[in-house]
Amino acid sequence: MLKRETLPYAEWTYRIPEGEIRRLLKYQVKYYFGGGLPGALPIRQLAGIIEEIGRELLSDIGEGNKASSLQLFNYNKTPGLDSLRKLFLKRLVERQHLPFDPETDYHRVLVTNGAQQALYGLLDSIINPGDYILSAAPSYLGFVTPAVKLGGNVVCCPSDENGLTVEGVEKAIAAVKREAGTVPKILYIVSDSDNPSGTTLPQDRRKAFFEIAQRENILIVEDGAYKEIQFGKKRLNPIKAYDTENRVVVYLASTSKEAGVLRIGYGVYPAEIGDMVEKAKGYYDLCSPVLNQVIAERYYSLDLDQILGEVLGIYRERCGAMLEALGSFFPKGIMTRPTGGFFVWWETLPGVNFDSKTFNEKVAIPNNLLFVPSHAFFPPEGLVVDARGKLVSAKPHTNGMRLSFSAVPKERIFEGIEIMGNLLKKHLKQL
Numbered sequence: 119m120l121k122r123e124t125l126p127y128a129e130w131t132y133r134i135p136e137g138e139i140r141r142l143l144k145y146q147v148k149y150y151f152g153g154g155l156p157g158a159l160p161i162r163q164l165a166g167i168i169e170e171i172g173r174e175l176l177s178d179i180g181e182g183n184k185a186s187s188l189q190l191f192n193y194n195k196t197p198g199l200d201s202l203r204k205l206f207l208k209r210l211v212e213r214q215h216l217p218f219d220p221e222t223d224y225h226r227v228l229v230t231n232g233a234q235q236a237l238y239g240l241l242d243s244i245i246n247p248g249d250y251i252l253s254a255a256p257s258y259l260g261f262v263t264p265a266v267k268l269g270g271n272v273v274c275c276p277s278d279e280n281g282l283t284v285e286g287v288e289k290a291i292a293a294v295k296r297e298a299g300t301v302p303k304i305l306y307i308v309s310d311s312d313n314p315s316g317t318t319l320p321q322d323r324r325k326a327f328f329e330i331a332q333r334e335n336i337l338i339v340e341d342g343a344y345k346e347i348q349f350g351k352k353r354l355n356p357i358k359a360y361d362t363e364n365r366v367v368v369y370l371a372s373t374s375k376e377a378g379v380l381r382i383g384y385g386v387y388p389a390e391i392g393d394m395v396e397k398a399k400g401y402y403d404l405c406s407p408v409l410n411q412v413i414a415e416r417y418y419s420l421d422l423d424q425i426l427g428e429v430l431g432i433y434r435e436r437c438g439a440m441l442e443a444l445g446s447f448f449p450k451g452i453m454t455r456p457t458g459g460f461f462v463w464w465e466t467l468p469g470v471n472f473d474s475k476t477f478n479e480k481v482a483i484p485n486n487l488l489f490v491p492s493h494a495f496f497p498p499e500g501l502v503v504d505a506r507g508k509l510v511s512a513k514p515h516t517n518g519m520r521l522s523f524s525a526v527p528k529e530r531i532f533e534g535i536e537i538m539g540n541l542l543k544k545h546l547k548q549l
């Protein structure tokens with residue numbers, strides 16, 4: 119982090135550290151269980167689309183028509199191409215039962231430069247310094263860290279093997295009301311195959327959170343980044359499916375995991391909130407590139423279930439390999455059993471003294487292994503509800519690991535987890 123004496127930069131630059139995942143990217147190791155990079159993508163289809171677009175443009179140019187190229191390599195509207203917004207909404211209606219009509223409601227969809235921009239834009243548009251935000255512990259650092267940067271008070275709510283608990287969220291709301299005389303503004307939830315915990319929220323909890331948010335006038339930000347990366351046939355309806363009046367939930371999705379990193383996110387917003395985030399986006403980047411949007415439009419017009427089948431099969435196999443290897447080679451601990459997404463969460467049993475950050479730096483990385491330690495998934499300064507129902511400073515959990523299986527071939531997962539398991543057993547005995 120910067121030292122205040124060097125130059126008078128903005129206050130947050132002294133307060134907020136570099137994201138741990140970005141920091142760890144500098145290490146090149148053989149067994150990389152760190153960042154959640156897509157390790158299997160429909161590259162043939164994407165390459166085919168790029169070739170097709172290139173041929174069409176060259177043919178137009180050959181015929182003296184430059185208009186199509188100029189349009190493609192240009193700026194367009196801030197909220198995204200209308201045709202793409204309609205297509206995204208149609209997809210969400212058909213696959214996830216969102217209560218909208220794509221033809222008339224597509225202006226509720228905003229295309230952003232990745233879902234990350236939408237998360238930032240939402241926080242930037244809604245949070246004033248001192249406002250309260252609820253999120254799981256552990257939580258996606260791309261949400262909680264910007265929330266703290268903007269002055270928000272992040273209350274870390276307990277989660278179990280099924281994700282955020284209803285009881286924990288109710289307690290947090292009560293504590294904020296009691297101590298701050300206000301209600302939290304946002305409840306952030308990654309409902310399917312959470313990053314980092316790998317958990318999927320059961321349908322009854324989705325309904326309960328919707329009802330709580332409606333009752334308390336809290337905005338749910340439902341992040342569906344891994345919604346399409348599901349290993350089985352079972353699909354749960356998003357929380358947004360309950361939002362028939364489009365007032366309680368913002369639903370965010372990303373193309374990054376299912377179509378490559380085109381830097382395209384898409385979200386469905388209650389009207390006013392969508393307008394505010396669009397205004398914010400206008401100041402971040404004016405608008406998303408047209409070329410990427412056209413690639414996305416052609417990609418999402420294909421039969422994706424068939425195309426993604428192969429990709430999902432690879433992730434399913436890698437996840438299975440990681441779970442099996444963890445069961446065989448790691449010491450006794452607690453781990454999640456994801457049904458989708460990119461991550462498994464592992465932590466030591468209660469009472470075991472383990473600092474995963476030190477283990478990563480001192481043992482794993484020097485042995486060609488890398489994961490993301492649990493402390494990275496807590497806000498730089500956060501709150502938690504203690505046993506007496508009081509809001510106190512949150513201490514990041516130090517005894518866990520996020521292990522990413524998405525970009526590592528099956529055999530390498532086995533090898534790496536065996537090596538790490540042996541080192542870990544030795545390390546824990548030495549403590």
Ligand SMILES: Cc1ncc(COP(=O)(O)O)c(C=O)c1O
Nearest residue numbers: 232233234258313343372374383
């Ligand atoms: C839960 C979650 N939300 C949002 C994002 C950001 O997605 P995008 O690549 O669309 O910006 C990620 C990326 O890893 C993520 O894991």
